[in-house]
Amino acid sequence: MKAFIKFIIKYHFTLIFLLLQFISFLLIVSFNTNPKMAFWSTANAVVGSFNQSISGINKYFSLDKENEKLVKENIYLRNKLLKNYKKNKITTQEIKDTSLYTQRYSLISARVIQASLYKENNYITIDKGKKHGVKEGDGVISSEGVVGVVRLVSDNYAVVLPLINKSFSLSCQLKKTHYLGSLIWLTTDYSKSSLLNIPSHIPIVEGDTLLTTGYSLIFPTGEYVGTISSFSQKEGESFYNIKVDLGVDFRSLSYVYVVNDLLKSELDTLQEKIND
């Protein structure tokens, strides 16, 4: 025992060092694998309110740009209003049957209070959390297109894994040919991404639009993701190498919508039944 204590005292520096490195290592691993680490992230209440007060200052400098974006979205939505459409079909009777429609998605608006652009693992923090109905795994979109997926949630804040994070991949489809590919961020540029797994026998064109698929249970079908800026094909490879211009400008992102799939639990139980 005496020898043991002597040993500890003699090598306490190295022992503490090894212990702390071990703890750090555990923290690194659990942060990447455990979705319940909200306390140790920017979703932390103290960190969140700190970031919020800082972004409050920045907000004033981007008001013009933000207004412009909102006006654009308003025009888009107004154009979709029924009263702007002239009826072409001649009907004598119109039946409005609300049982034909069930609301599937509801949106929660949120403000971006912190975002990184130049890390390999970029994250976005928003000012809505559990309290407001945000759940882990919810999709996040903006007026410009798909932003990412909610990764960590605390009571008042949530951390979003955006398209510009190396560990994010999104299945999306080409608008013209409906082929599916996966969008993965391989660059270091926050305005560009790459589309993988499109076989080279499929005709594609520059400028084709990428949309979310109906198979995904995270985003509504047909949300804008980006456009193909260029593509190439290496000799002997059966897949294209496609570069994508992302729809969302992450630099000026300040308001987003969290997508709540109201039918998700129903779909989940259905799929569980099949798996059993």
Place this chain on the structure above:
Amino acid sequence: MIDVFIKNIVRFVFLILLQVGLINNIELSIFLSPMLIVLFIVLLPIETPKWLLLLSSFLLGLIVDVFMNSLGILAFSAVLVAYLRPFYLIITAPRDGYEKGSAIGVNDYGWSWFLRYAMALTFVLHFFYFLLVGFGQENFLVVLWQTIISSFVTLLLITVHQLFVLKK
């Protein structure tokens, strides 16, 4: 003694606030994330108990990690730097040892010694930070450039700090 203690606590808090409130928000390039918090480890007194050196560095890294969603990575790098510091100090010790009560900095040890010492610590911290952040990144050259550029900017900031505390 108490005076030195309080001074270091204030530095600890101030550097964290500067790091997460200002420096982390200046985003210009993937190559630029200067970790000025290393200055805390650099300036800790030579007589600091070794367990305190490790523990304070761990805490420093951990707090900034939470702000950057990089949990554990900075803590790991900072503890490593703290562990290596005494060995570096032994190797580069003056012939008659370090003067008791002297503070690490240009005032007591001169520009050449101080900058080499600060550079060593800064470089190690940034190298391991970028290595762990970009884990799985095939391009090692990117990690190296990130380390070099960010370390350089950090050293520049440290130099500015030293110019402020310089006694003529």
